[in-house]
Amino acid sequence: MxxxxxxxxxxxxxxxxxxxxxxxxxxxxxxxxxxxxxxxxxxxxxxxxxxxxxxxxxxxxxxxxxxxxxxxxxxxxxxxxxxxxxxxxxxxxxxxxxxxxxxxxxxxxxxxxxxxxxxxxxxxxxxxxxxxxxxxxxxxxxxRPGLKVGGVVAVAWEGGKEASRAARLALPLLEKASQVVILSAPKASARSFDPSRLQAYYAARGLEAAVEVLPDHGDAAPALLAASQKLGADILVAGAFGHPRLQEFIFGGATRTLLGADAPSLFLSH
Incomplete structure (x- = not known):
């Protein structure tokens, strides 16, 4: 692609x-x-x-x-x-x-x-x-400062429509990456999902991706940012505004936390 x-x-x-x-x-x-x-x-x-x-x-x-x-x-x-x-x-x-x-x-x-x-x-x-x-x-x-194409890319995955769209649309970027890591925080979501499904989707397209399941955490966004930093990720791929935008604005939401961080660069799709 x-x-x-x-x-x-x-x-x-x-x-x-x-x-x-x-x-x-x-x-x-x-x-x-x-x-x-x-x-x-x-x-x-x-x-x-x-x-x-x-x-x-x-x-x-x-x-x-x-x-x-x-x-x-x-x-x-x-x-x-x-x-x-x-x-x-x-x-x-x-x-x-x-x-x-x-x-x-x-x-x-x-x-x-x-x-x-x-x-x-x-x-x-x-x-x-x-x-x-x-x-x-x-x-x-x-x-954001330090943006690089061809380095480590993390993909936030929780099985939702927005995350799925971002994970698909980012494929050209992922194909250029030196390493792709799927980050999953099952305990932070009410949705039931299996990160290996996304891993298999990528494998069917010739893309090798690792999976990292994050520890129990009440809020996914800080865990995703911490894991991205630990990996040295240059870009984090994520779905945006998974809840109605008014609700996101009032209650904050994971998207606002990601937008407020200083690193890494973000690839977002709603």
Missing amino acids: SWARIMAPLSGGQGDAEALAAAVMLAEPFGAEVAGVYTPADVADVMPWTGEGLLGGVQTAALDALREAAAIGERNARFAFERVAYPKQRFAALQTPVWAGLSAESRLSDVVVFTSDAARGRGALAGSFQQIVADEQRPVLIA
């Missing part, structure tokens, strides 16, 4: 260079295209309040300021993109409605790359991250 297009949403900020470097690292082993997609704040988002009790001049000034910020951001994003030394690349700047353009670009990409800030709900791309993962259900790579 292979990937042909890796997408990196860009904000025109300092995180763009990091996201693009990670996208290139992910794309290079596959000879895939890197798509840098400038994703500005949308003028349409301010339209509902510009018509309610504001003077025409104030409305115009607010919209002009937003357009100017978008133009500056696009220049910064283009500058960061032009500094990428990679032969297969494409730049796109989204126009209003930005959400629709972002959806269209992500649907025609194999993986979408974000930095930790966006994944933690910080910065201009926080909303884009949620849209891509939860609404579009596209696989994402959250790039």
